Amino acid sequence: MIAAVRGEVMVRRPDHVVIDAGGVGYRLAVSAETLKAVPAIGKEAFLHAELISRDDSLALYGFASEEERDLFGELISVSGVGPKVALAALSGGPARELLRAIAAGDAKRFQAVPGIGKRTSERIIVELREKVAGELEEEPAIAVSEGADARGLARDGLVNLGYAPLEAEQLLDGIESDDAEQLIAAALRKAGASRSRAA
Numbered sequence: 001m002i003a004a005v006r007g008e009v010m011v012r013r014p015d016h017v018v019i020d021a022g023g024v025g026y027r028l029a030v031s032a033e034t035l036k037a038v039p040a041i042g043k044e045a046f047l048h049a050e051l052i053s054r055d056d057s058l059a060l061y062g063f064a065s066e067e068e069r070d071l072f073g074e075l076i077s078v079s080g081v082g083p084k085v086a087l088a089a090l091s092g093g094p095a096r097e098l099l100r101a102i103a104a105g106d107a108k109r110f111q112a113v114p115g116i117g118k119r120t121s122e123r124i125i126v127e128l129r130e131k132v133a134g135e136l137e138e139e140p141a142i143a144v145s146e147g148a149d150a151r152g153l154a155r156d157g158l159v160n161l162g163y164a165p166l167e168a169e170q171l172l173d174g175i176e177s178d179d180a181e182q183l184i185a186a187a188l189r190k191a192g193a194s195r196s197r198a199a
Contacts, residue, residue: 001051002026002049002051002060003048003049004046004047004048004049005019005021005026005028005046005047005049005060005062006019006021006044006045006046006047007019007020007021007022007026007044007045008020008042008043008044008045009038009039009040009041009042009043009044009045010025010041011027011041012035012038012040012041014032014035015029015030015087016028016029016030017030017035017038017045017047017062019045019047019062026049026060027060028047028049028060028061028062029059029060029061029062029083029084029087030047030061030062030063030087031063031068031087031088031090031091032091033064033068033090033091033093033094033095034047034062034063034064034068034090036064037064038064047062047063047064048062048063048064048065048066048068048069049061049062049063049069050063050069050072050073052076052083059083061083061087065095067095067096067099068090068095070095071090071095071098071099071132072086072087072090074128074131074132075089075090075124075128077127078120078123078124078127078128079123080119080120080123081116081120081124084115085113085114085115085116088113088114088115088116089110089113089116092109092110092112092113092165093152093165097152097156099132100156101156101159102124102125102128102129102132103129103132103133104156104160105125105129106125106156106159106160107121107122107124107125108121108159108160108162109121109156109159109165110124110125112164112165112166150177150178150179150180150183151172151180151183153180154168154172154180154181154183154184154187155168155169155172157180157184158171158172158184158187158188161188163191168187171187171188171190171191172187175187175190
């Protein structure tokens, strides 16, 4: 069982990295979130890992945090969600945000992921909601006044209003505020103005 890999980054691609650990190159499939944490080629990296054995293959998956690895394991336990789809879901934001989306019953957040339809996204919520609620209860208190958190809350709020995650990000681009409600209000004004121009 390979639980982690530490070594020099040999290859860094959008969907995988290769890490030289003790003369062996380990190819790890990664999410977009984990890729952000992987340094440039030639630098040392450390990734938590999950080895998945199939009848015809062995595949290694890498994660920047144990939290992301654990969520990956939870996702692939849901019928209809394979490792590739789980990685695509993890590419949609930090693991903590995805856990919050599951706890809040936000099925739309997962419907935006390629390979996840309405039924599968609802199944993810139903099967994982109680499991992740316990993990979130252990979460340390975070000051919501921090700009990054306010932006994350605003994006989640827009997604709950029916906007796709990418659409929500685009609406928030260029808007500065440390208050999530102000960010949402400004984004909705921006959406209304663009609709008026389109009409």
